Amino acid sequence: DRIEVIRGPGAALWGANAVNGVVNIVTKSAAESQGGFQQLGVGESERYAAWRYGGNLGNAGHYRAYAKTNHHDAEERRGSADADDKRKHEQAGFRMDFQLPDNDRLTVQGDIYQGQVNNATNNELEETEGHNVIARWSRQHGQHSATEVQFYFDKTFRTNAETYSEDRKSFDLELEHRFLFLDQHEIIIGGGYYVTRDDVRGINPVILRFTPARRTDETWNLFIQDQIDLMSDQLRLTFGVKYENNDYTGDEVQPSMRFSYTIDDRNTVWGAVSRAVRIPNRLDHNLVVFNGVLIGDSAFESEEVLAYELGYRSIVSSTFSLDVAIFYNEYDKLRGFTDDFLSPSTLPPYKVSNEGEGVSQGGELVLRWQPSENLNLLVSQSYVDLDVERYTGSNDVNIRDNDENDPTSQTSVMIGWDINKQWSSQLNARYVGALDDQKVDAYTAVDLSLLWRITKDLELGLIGKNLFDPQHAEFGGGNEIQRTVNAQVTWRF
Incomplete structure (x- = not known):
């Protein structure tokens, strides 16, 4: 239904360990998710599927x-x-x-x-x-x-x-x-x-x-x-x-x-x-x-x-x-x-x-x-x-x-565009500063998705992540996030 981001401490209501902020995820009631939903996605390095019925x-x-x-x-x-x-x-x-x-x-x-x-x-x-x-x-x-x-x-x-x-x-x-x-x-x-x-x-x-x-x-x-x-x-x-x-x-x-x-x-x-x-x-x-x-x-x-x-x-x-x-x-x-x-x-x-x-x-x-x-x-x-x-x-x-494990500066840009009744796109771009203690450089990542509504119940999507960089590190340890492109089909019934 919504994701609430509460800045700063939330301990007066949420209790201990709600120190720097609270992310509160509120799900929809079952009455708001009736009928069927099925989604399949496949890419070079990832395969996923989801099914729901109410x-x-x-x-x-x-x-x-x-x-x-x-x-x-x-x-x-x-x-x-x-x-x-x-x-x-x-x-x-x-x-x-x-x-x-x-x-x-x-x-x-x-x-x-x-x-x-x-x-x-x-x-x-x-x-x-x-x-x-x-x-x-x-x-x-x-x-x-x-x-x-x-x-x-x-x-x-x-x-x-x-x-x-x-x-x-x-x-x-x-x-x-x-x-x-x-x-x-x-x-x-x-x-x-x-x-x-x-x-x-x-x-x-x-x-x-x-x-x-x-x-x-x-x-x-x-x-x-x-x-x-x-x-x-x-x-x-x-x-x-x-x-x-x-x-x-x-x-x-x-x-x-x-x-x-x-x-x-x-x-x-x-x-x-x-x-x-x-x-x-x-x-x-x-x-x-x-x-x-x-x-x-x-x-x-x-x-x-x-x-x-x-x-x-x-x-x-x-x-x-x-x-x-x-x-x-x-x-x-x-x-x-x-x-x-x-x-x-x-x-x-x-x-x-x-x-x-x-x-x-x-x-x-x-x-x-x-x-x-x-x-x-x-x-x-x-x-x-x-x-x-x-x-x-x-x-x-x-x-x-410990003060060098977090980025000093972060920038995010999100653009949503409904091109027409059938086509829409979403662009997410972010810049994240360096993690000096973990020896991780600053990076910029761009994600782009394109959605085609074939009918009111059937959609095809193309989702690209980290498009302009073949791979980059986000945390220490040597592992790096790769560029990926996934195709996705969604059917509601």
Whole structure:
């Protein structure tokens, strides 16, 4: 249905680990995806297929089911050598939506998947498999009041052919209630309980393992958010806080304060101050490398960020709009090591530890232009300056390189053109700055797709990716993304 990108920390609602932003994917209800859909694609290095069908469940419900598969040949390394990392992924799932009496709604959905990727080092297959199910019940009490309860179960299994395998089960229960208070306060209150159980086994325990191998972790939370409309809804203030208790660091409080001021029908200014944390995980507390030369530490604390944001949105005309945002983030207790264990100045064991702090600042500009009904243009430019330093007296010499793992500048251009009723095209071009610490150069990539609607139910497509560059690196390690061209057919029935 839509993809929501929330800038900055979202911990006041989403909880711990929502540090630098949140991507919230909202899928369509089963009622909005009735009938059949089938898609096949083939290219020089990729083959994929997708199938979906939706129908009625009596007079009060709808369903849909889907299945898809993707097979991808190996990428290439610098110098055109085969990366030997061919992979495949298969997935299937369902969704059912029911409209019940008393304005109740019930949604049940689930997925099952499996995948494999070849490990180039030892030529063994690494496997991924899992399944999940979500049940969500909601009741609309009135125009400004609603209650929602959601249960979630997830099981995953992953193997890394060189290090470890992980078998994990997770359960999550959430309750949320929204209501209007004194005509100006829209309040959301709720809470949740999350438990995860894992079994992590080292492939070669002398090189890497986790102690204990099995662990159960629980987290429970309470949250409240008050959205206040003032000055005839021209000024909106939002205060929120989430309290969590986890088994790694105990109590965590993550507040947020936001404002939105509508200057007129076309112009809005907004700002926010937020605190968020990344809580420790198994790697931070339970890691054992080289039989104890490097270990995790139960004293490792949550990494913290205090974020300041300011933005401006303007509808300049009926065809042109802009969105600009700037930010300044202060980070503390960043993860490092008690020493450089490759060239140490002390004796082992060396520990995972809170060793650094840093700041990031930057901004993003987004321009949208639709000169006609059949042509639209979106241009975005982002800039990030990240500066990370170790604490005074720290022996960690690598933490300072963390500010060179992200591109300073990124530019994106997207053009959509409906040529006529039968033909349309989409162009995506992007420039991504260098990753100096990973020795990855800046690159420019251009993707172009052309779609031919033969009938209202049958479409043919031609999709080209990385068209003007035979291959380029996007991350360190030597593997490179190749130029590809795929043919695609889509049939709706």
